[in-house]
Amino acid sequence: GQSLEQPSEVTAVEGAIVQINCTYQTSGFYGLSWYQQHDGGAPTFLSYNGLDGLEETGRFSSFLSRSDSYGYLLLQELQMKDSASYFCAVRARMDSSYKLIFGSGTRLLVRP
Amino acid sequence: DAGVIQSPRHEVTEMGQEVTLRCKPISGHNSLFWYRQTMMRGLELLIYFNNNVPIDDSGMPEDRFSAKMPNASFSTLKIQPSEPRDSAVYFCASRETGTRQGTDTQYFGPGTRLTVL
Numbered sequence: 001g002q003s004l005e006q007p008s009e010v011t012a013v014e015g016a017i018v019q020i021n022c023t024y025q026t027s028g029f030y031g032l033s034w035y036q037q038h039d040g041g042a043p044t045f046l047s048y049n050g051l052d053g054l055e056e057t058g059r060f061s062s063f064l065s066r067s068d069s070y071g072y073l074l075l076q077e078l079q080m081k082d083s084a085s086y087f088c089a090v091r092a093r094m095d096s097s098y099k100l101i102f103g104s105g106t107r108l109l110v111r112p
Numbered sequence: 113d114a115g116v117i118q119s120p121r122h123e124v125t126e127m128g129q130e131v132t133l134r135c136k137p138i139s140g141h142n143s144l145f146w147y148r149q150t151m152m153r154g155l156e157l158l159i160y161f162n163n164n165v166p167i168d169d170s171g172m173p174e175d176r177f178s179a180k181m182p183n184a185s186f187s188t189l190k191i192q193p194s195e196p197r198d199s200a201v202y203f204c205a206s207r208e209t210g211t212r213q214g215t216d217t218q219y220f221g222p223g224t225r226l227t228v229l
Contacts, residue, residue: 030216031216033216033217041222042203042220042221042222042223043155043203043205043220044220045217045218045219048216048217087155091216094168095168096167097160097162097167097168098216099157099160099168100145100157100216100218101157102154102155102156103154104154105154105155
């Protein structure tokens, strides 16, 4: 089967650093993506890790450890606008196709 | 670039009625995905197309749901007959070809919020 686990909610202070963890169990694992979704909005792509290690994109970084089936999203210099839900998504190969399997999301609340 | 376009943005209908959701992917993208999002079940993949051909419809909940992609710029998701448990936000997403090997960046439309009374 396929499963992803991430915390349901995280609260942090503006200007701080927050880490959102994601653990997964999946067959045909190919990579780990992160998406951001504001209330009432659509998911938008943040980052992708196909290999172990850290990927940095501005204030956001994402990490993957294939051996631990674990990844995280790191948000630095938090801003109020970062309040949103963050989804990890496994890219998995099943049969002859690739699909994204989304976690249940982590709701991040940034306080002043 | 207009992004992925979905219509309608909101749909309220009565149980038993037919519902048709529409999607126009980003030009040049050859993969199209339909997702459903609810509080209880999160974001679920319903079906996806590659070059207008359905590749994986294992997420389609039951025979009341059907999807078509008659050409590269248009897809529909139809529910007939609709039921209250179908109430959700339905997202369409498209994916670009020729992206960096191994990536799977999907671009989501704004979604259709469906309410079945």
